[in-house]
Amino acid sequence: MNEPKPDLSPLLPDNATLKERRAALVESVSPGGPDPQAASAWRRRGPRLALGAVLGLAVVAVALIVSAGGDNAPAAFAVEPQEGGGVRIEVYSLEDAPGLERALAQAGIRSQVTWLPAGMLCREPHYSPSIVHLPGGGSLGGFEMGGPGDALTISVGSTRRWRERFGEHMRGEISDREYYRSIANFNLDPEAFRPDQSVVISGSPVPYGGDPEGGSAAKVGVAEGPVEPCVPVSAPARSIGSIGLPQSAGGGTEGAPGGDEAPPQTPTVAESSDVPAEAPPAPGQFLYTKTKVVQLQGWLPNGPGTGSKSNPRHFTAHVPGNYPNAPAALVPTVKEVWTDPDGKTRVRETLGQVDFFSGTDQKRWENAGSPPPFEYDPKDHDVRRNGSGRLVKEFASRSWRGPRVFSNVSKLSQLPTAPEALRLAIEHPRGGSSPVDPSPANSHRGGVTAERLMEILSEPITSAALRAAALNALAEIPGIGLKRGVADVAGRRGDAITWIRERGFGHELIFDPRTSKVLAQAEMIFGEPAASEYGVAPGTVFRESAFLRSGVVDSMRETAAEAGGGPVATASTDRRK
Amino acid sequence: MAGDLQLWERIRSGDPEAFGDLYERHARAVQSYCLWRSADLQAAEDATATVFLEAWRKRGRLTLSSDSAAPLLLGIANNVVRRQWRSERRHRDALERVRNAGQIPNDPEAEAIARLDAMQQLREGGEAIRRLPRREREVLALLAWSDLSYAEIAEALGLPIGTVRSRLARARTRLGNAFPDPARPAEEAL
Numbered sequence: 192m193n194e195p196k197p198d199l200s201p202l203l204p205d206n207a208t209l210k211e212r213r214a215a216l217v218e219s220v221s222p223g224g225p226d227p228q229a230a231s232a233w234r235r236r237g238p239r240l241a242l243g244a245v246l247g248l249a250v251v252a253v254a255l256i257v258s259a260g261g262d263n264a265p266a267a268f269a270v271e272p273q274e275g276g277g278v279r280i281e282v283y284s285l286e287d288a289p290g291l292e293r294a295l296a297q298a299g300i301r302s303q304v305t306w307l308p309a310g311m312l313c314r315e316p317h318y319s320p321s322i323v324h325l326p327g328g329g330s331l332g333g334f335e336m337g338g339p340g341d342a343l344t345i346s347v348g349s350t351r352r353w354r355e356r357f358g359e360h361m362r363g364e365i366s367d368r369e370y371y372r373s374i375a376n377f378n379l380d381p382e383a384f385r386p387d388q389s390v391v392i393s394g395s396p397v398p399y400g401g402d403p404e405g406g407s408a409a410k411v412g413v414a415e416g417p418v419e420p421c422v423p424v425s426a427p428a429r430s431i432g433s434i435g436l437p438q439s440a441g442g443g444t445e446g447a448p449g450g451d452e453a454p455p456q457t458p459t460v461a462e463s464s465d466v467p468a469e470a471p472p473a474p475g476q477f478l479y480t481k482t483k484v485v486q487l488q489g490w491l492p493n494g495p496g497t498g499s500k501s502n503p504r505h506f507t508a509h510v511p512g513n514y515p516n517a518p519a520a521l522v523p524t525v526k527e528v529w530t531d532p533d534g535k536t537r538v539r540e541t542l543g544q545v546d547f548f549s550g551t552d553q554k555r556w557e558n559a560g561s562p563p564p565f566e567y568d569p570k571d572h573d574v575r576r577n578g579s580g581r582l583v584k585e586f587a588s589r590s591w592r593g594p595r596v597f598s599n600v601s602k603l604s605q606l607p608t609a610p611e612a613l614r615l616a617i618e619h620p621r622g623g624s625s626p627v628d629p630s631p632a633n634s635h636r637g638g639v640t641a642e643r644l645m646e647i648l649s650e651p652i653t654s655a656a657l658r659a660a661a662l663n664a665l666a667e668i669p670g671i672g673l674k675r676g677v678a679d680v681a682g683r684r685g686d687a688i689t690w691i692r693e694r695g696f697g698h699e700l701i702f703d704p705r706t707s708k709v710l711a712q713a714e715m716i717f718g719e720p721a722a723s724e725y726g727v728a729p730g731t732v733f734r735e736s737a738f739l740r741s742g743v744v745d746s747m748r749e750t751a752a753e754a755g756g757g758p759v760a761t762a763s764t765d766r767r768k
Numbered sequence: 769m770a771g772d773l774q775l776w777e778r779i780r781s782g783d784p785e786a787f788g789d790l791y792e793r794h795a796r797a798v799q800s801y802c803l804w805r806s807a808d809l810q811a812a813e814d815a816t817a818t819v820f821l822e823a824w825r826k827r828g829r830l831t832l833s834s835d836s837a838a839p840l841l842l843g844i845a846n847n848v849v850r851r852q853w854r855s856e857r858r859h860r861d862a863l864e865r866v867r868n869a870g871q872i873p874n875d876p877e878a879e880a881i882a883r884l885d886a887m888q889q890l891r892e893g894g895e896a897i898r899r900l901p902r903r904e905r906e907v908l909a910l911l912a913w914s915d916l917s918y919a920e921i922a923e924a925l926g927l928p929i930g931t932v933r934s935r936l937a938r939a940r941t942r943l944g945n946a947f948p949d950p951a952r953p954a955e956e957a958l
Contacts, residue, residue, distance in 0.1 A: 198886060198889075199800050199803055199804075199886055199890065200886075201885070201886045202799075202803055202809055202812075202886050202887065202890075203796045203799055203800065203803075204795065204796070204799070204813075209791075209792055209795060209796075210792070212791070212795070212817070213788045213791050213792050213795075214788070216787070216788065216791055216817065216820060216821070217784045217785060217787060217788040217791075218784075219821070220784050220787060220821070220824050221784045523888075543888060544888070550899045553899075677810075678809055678810040678813075682809040682887065
């Protein structure tokens with residue numbers, strides 16, 4: 192070859208990944224079924240902290256942190272029957288673990304409860320994680336709780352009753368006081384548990400109110416099959432103190448800041464110092480985002496063109512929709528946008544290799560002088576080639592929201608960060624009533640809800656807790672799917688929310704399950720009839736945006752990496768156009 | 769370390785660990801080749817897993833003619849890439865599992881950008897070759913993207929070595945000698 196071979200190493204598995212894949216491969220060919228060792232290696236990172244984990248939890252008051260002794264807590268827990276059936280257990284401390292296990296068993300829930308010394312965790316995995324599917328949609332899996340607050344409360348009873356109660360409160364039919372007195376942090380529905388499923392709860396003291404063991408925090412999971420005894424191991428530094436977010440945002444949305452760093456009585460995640468900066472840029476600063484967009488475009492060389500008369504654009508993004516027969520090409524663009532607090536933007540688009548599906552079309556296009564697929568008006572756009580010969584188009588613009596570009600930030604920070612609460616809040620922003628269970632995505636109401644949740648996820652500045660809640664609320668809507676191990680156009684792997692809409696078209700939203708950060712959004716053809724109509728394979732993406740980098744910078748020439756000495760420091764907020 | 773011949777004997781007798789060793793030894797080479805052919809990361813990862821599962825499934829019927837399993841694996845890879853997405857149903861689960869084994873990178877952004885650059889180079893570098901007729905493309909791809917000799921390419925593709933040479937010659941003519949082969953000066957005189 193006359194050109195050096197590209198270095199493919201970033202695209203090849205690293206040693207650790209290779210080992211894991213080896214284990215999975217060996218397992219799949221081993222006689223006598225999966226080898227438990229090998230299985231746990233991949234399962235560990237699988238469902239446990241994943242999306243769907245806290246669905247059905249409607250926790251408003253956040254936390255389990257209790258003073259372990261105290262005048263009003265002579266017993267470790269109290270059980271009382273609840274209105275509408277079942278029981279409500281108020282847990283002041285997990286110290287009487289066997290007693291709590293018995294109480295839960297009496298109410299119909301098998302459990303393992305462990306009380307650990309400060310700074311200890313159960314060695315994982317000690318059970319196979321599982322998810323309880325709830326009647327009416329939604330599910331319950333693992334989550335962590337911590338932060339100042341009242342006792343942990345668990346109710347055992349029907350999901351329907353639980354949700355009705357929640358709805359009554361949202362609609363203002365019952366008072367806050369009555370609600371908090373009657374409802375628990377989470378509900379366990381014995382009807383929803385399979386016979387092999389059980390609840391695993393572990394907790395340990397954490398610093399609170401100046402006392403190094405003044406409070407406690409807990410981890411709740413659902414197991415299937417046998418649960419091994421908890422083997423206490425030292426927790427990594429601060430892991431108890433900062434549970435919930437952002438590490439487990441995909442699974443535990445209820446976490447409030449806990450531990451030694453959080454000021455006591457801090458009620459919401461939004462105020463946590465553990466969560467990266469989520470504020471809009473100050474005057475004189477800019478929000479920088481870098482997005483890779485790959486879009487299917489059609490070339491219409493004989494059409495009138497659009498845009499400026501002197502330089503008409505002969506490409507259209509309306510493929511396959513309006514122009515199923517236009518020669519189609521994948522057009523990759525890296526789009527960088529600097530947005531100032533007034534909504535003014537500078538945009539830099541670097542065009543990648545235009546890649547036609549057919550070699551003949553590619554030749555025709557090249558013979559026509561490789562006309563760029565973007566709109567070009569010399570008055571407004573500055574187009575040149577960069578050092579690598581790529582076409583770069585720069586222009587000044589305005590955010591479509593204008594000066595209100597970041598005005599949503601404070602509103603968003605007021606939204607509840609429990610999935611069900613978030614859904615109800617956006618379904619009736621001014622009160623009003625609605626069904627308690629989520630409506631299916633293909634119904635009008637469900638569709639509107641899904642749209643709004645996706646809008647939240649596409650906001651430029653949101654908290655990890657809100658994103659996690661939005662993802663979880665989305666996943667709870669019947670008709671919304673979840674795929675694991677999906678790669679985005681930048682090769683990053685995550686899980687994906689899928690929403691198949693009319694005629695086989697749909698969206699895919701790929702996110703990192705550990706941070707709830709949206710990695711990419713894709714519009715695609717999932718199946719029939721669109722796939723046949725346009726002659727493409729099911730799963731064909733026609734537009735994908737991968738959010739590569741973002742952060743607040745001090746100049747319109749600066750990128751986030753330059754500003755903060757590394758992507759981790761500056762790209763923590765997130766992405767987006 | 770055992771050679772591939774020894775490893776293959778153990779694999780033929782049904783030893784999954786030997787199969788794991790073979791995977792670790794050759795997975796990157798197979799994935800490089802699949803990447804080059806498909807220019808699609810996910811497709812290449814899936815193809816790589818399929819190649820090894822195929823090799824396992826057909827282990828009773830396949831023999832190594834040298835102490836390297838590379839020709840055999842890349843030969844399978846060639847077929848897998850050609851009929852990608854038609855993997856058999858029973859492979860699906862295993863495939864899914866292998867695909868999901870492997871971490872989301874620690875520094876997703878920096879790594880994503882490195883990967884994008886590599887993908888971009890890959891797409892551009894292979895553009896001309898990908899437009900060749902299939903038979904010529906396969907031969908040229910193996911030459912460019914594996915360390916196989918002409919004899920091994922012939923083995924991988926199940927072709928006589930003369931055919932490999934003539935296809936290469938045709939491919940080069942077609943490309944206007946855009947792809948001389950400095951790495952193999954002795955073989956330049958086709």
